[in-house]
Amino acid sequence: MKKWHELVPGAVILEGGSAVRFKTGSWRAFKPLWIKENCIQCLFCWMYCPDMSVTVQDGKMTGFDYDYCKGCGICALECPGKKGNKAIIMEEEGK
Amino acid sequence: MQKVVAVTGNEAVANALRQANPDVCAAYPITPATDMMQRFASFVSNGEVDTELILVESEHSSMSACIGASAAGGRVITATSSQGLALMWEMLHIASGDNLPIIMPVVNRALSAPLNIHGDHSDAMGARDTGWIQLWSEDAQEAYDNTIQAFRIGEHLALRLPVMINLDGFIISHSIERMEYLEDKAVEDFIGEFKVVNALLDLDKPKSYGPLILPDLYIEYKRLQHEIMSRVKGVVLDVAEDFEKLSGRKYGLFESYRLEDAEVGLVIMSSAAGTAKDVVDSLRVKGIKAGLLKPRLFRPFPYGEMAASLQNLKAVAVMDRADSFGGYGPVFMEVSSALYGSSKRPALINKIYGLGGRDFLPAHAEETFLELVDIAKGGGIKTIKEYIGVRQ
Ligand code: SF4
Numbered sequence: 263m264k265k266w267h268e269l270v271p272g273a274v275i276l277e278g279g280s281a282v283r284f285k286t287g288s289w290r291a292f293k294p295l296w297i298k299e300n301c302i303q304c305l306f307c308w309m310y311c312p313d314m315s316v317t318v319q320d321g322k323m324t325g326f327d328y329d330y331c332k333g334c335g336i337c338a339l340e341c342p343g344k345k346g347n348k349a350i351i352m353e354e355e356g357k
Numbered sequence: 358m359q360k361v362v363a364v365t366g367n368e369a370v371a372n373a374l375r376q377a378n379p380d381v382c383a384a385y386p387i388t389p390a391t392d393m394m395q396r397f398a399s400f401v402s403n404g405e406v407d408t409e410l411i412l413v414e415s416e417h418s419s420m421s422a423c424i425g426a427s428a429a430g431g432r433v434i435t436a437t438s439s440q441g442l443a444l445m446w447e448m449l450h451i452a453s454g455d456n457l458p459i460i461m462p463v464v465n466r467a468l469s470a471p472l473n474i475h476g477d478h479s480d481a482m483g484a485r486d487t488g489w490i491q492l493w494s495e496d497a498q499e500a501y502d503n504t505i506q507a508f509r510i511g512e513h514l515a516l517r518l519p520v521m522i523n524l525d526g527f528i529i530s531h532s533i534e535r536m537e538y539l540e541d542k543a544v545e546d547f548i549g550e551f552k553v554v555n556a557l558l559d560l561d562k563p564k565s566y567g568p569l570i571l572p573d574l575y576i577e578y579k580r581l582q583h584e585i586m587s588r589v590k591g592v593v594l595d596v597a598e599d600f601e602k603l604s605g606r607k608y609g610l611f612e613s614y615r616l617e618d619a620e621v622g623l624v625i626m627s628s629a630a631g632t633a634k635d636v637v638d639s640l641r642v643k644g645i646k647a648g649l650l651k652p653r654l655f656r657p658f659p660y661g662e663m664a665a666s667l668q669n670l671k672a673v674a675v676m677d678r679a680d681s682f683g684g685y686g687p688v689f690m691e692v693s694s695a696l697y698g699s700s701k702r703p704a705l706i707n708k709i710y711g712l713g714g715r716d717f718l719p720a721h722a723e724e725t726f727l728e729l730v731d732i733a734k735g736g737g738i739k740t741i742k743e744y745i746g747v748r749q
């Protein structure tokens with residue numbers, strides 16, 4: 263840990279992208295789970311996620327980045343799923 | 358070469374701001390500072406400055422815009438009074454916590470309720486713990502001189518701190534006085550070019566301002582902030598020395614007036630100090646060893662220097678144009694803290710005066726001095742805190 267006289271005045275962060283080192287996943291109380299067979303690949307979850315924690319490869323939803331997902335549940339709320347069956351459900355952590 | 362003019366305090370300070378040619382000004386009108394920013398806006402319209410003037414919808418927004426512009430890398434100003442300063446509150450802490458050298462004249466005015474637009478120090482005294490440097494001015498000349506020096510102080514590379522320049526509402530802001538303007542070029546050279554530090558608009562080197570700092574580091578950042586504040590006194594004195602070479606006018610951390618051999622003294626700020634100096638002179642003629650100390654730098658507070666100047670007096674009255682209800686006046690609290698560490702110290706009383714623009718008259722100063730003479734003779738302190746000129 264830095265001592266007070268080693269800090270940058272004004273608490274200015276002098277590098278870009280440093281938030282990557284701050285893993286917010288530990289804040290989670292509920293965890294999103296992906297049910298692949300109900301997914302229509304609309305990517306609503308990817309668009310709505312405030313933490314860029316929905317992983318997408320080659321234009322397809324592939325799951326979650328649990329290092330940063332805070333478990334807000336927005337993706338599960340917005341997910342239309344298939345024929346009324348959600349492709350994302352929230353499950354209590356530690357269950 | 359200096360130009361002698363007859364102007365109001367607002368006009369004088371607006372001219373100092375024009376001479377500093379800031380990059381950005383974001384302001385919202387409030388009495389009695391309105392006319393200062395109105396004059397500055399006309400400088401912008403007439404092309405006399407290169408400033409981007411942002412008209413905002415409140416003082417909270419004006420300080421927010423100033424913070425953004427300052428972090429972006431510009432020289433930034435605004436001005437306000439009273440409720441306006443109060444509305445800026447949370448942003449004042451952000452300006453200082455981010456180390457942004459925003460320059461802000463505060464035309465001191467009472468706070469509501471009851472509503473009152475006249476001069477007292479309640480606004481800026483309430484803002485003393487926001488991490489801003491505070492300079493206080495006795496007259497239009499000092500307000501102008503303080504504004505020019507504020508740019509050099511706040512923008513100093515060892516500080517980068519925001520500065521409030523205080524002047525009494527109406528008494529100074531709206532009264533016409535004789536004063537001297539420095540030439541534009543002389544001010545430009547004195548202040549120097551704005552040096553950009555950690556600019557947000559430096560897109561090749563991205564930065565963040567205002568990060569989340571949790572219990573593991575917050576107190577370290579606050580300790581650092583205190584350290585930077587503790588460098589201010591030295592910078593204020595260096596800048597004052599340079600300013601004296603330029604203008605012939607001498608400034609310090611505070612002004613001592615006939616204090617060296619004084620037995621009784623007033624500590625009094627801003628315009629009322631002028632009135633009290635006259636009374637000191639007339640009491641001296643009568644053989645009373647009266648003196649006066651006028652604070653100029655209130656944040657950071659020069660505890661040691663002030664204690665050294667006051668410790669040999671017998672009795673001192675600290676005059677406050679602001680109140681702390683259920684407490685002593687803000688200047689009194691500082692002066693008594695300063696003196697507590699001295700082995701020798703005067704008896705100390707506190708007078709609250711001039712709230713909401715009530716006149717401070719020579720008779721008030723004289724009355725207070727005579728009370729001090731009585732205390733100095735061993736008459737004892739009757740009440741520590743009293744109100745001057747209150748009908749009762
Ligand atoms: S729960 Fe919230 S943070 Fe986590 S993936 Fe869904 S939207 Fe993103």
Ligand code: SF4
Pocket residue numbers: 296300301302303304305306307308323337340341342343344349350
């Ligand atoms: S919102 Fe639901 S259906 Fe759409 S891509 Fe995400 S998981 Fe699949």
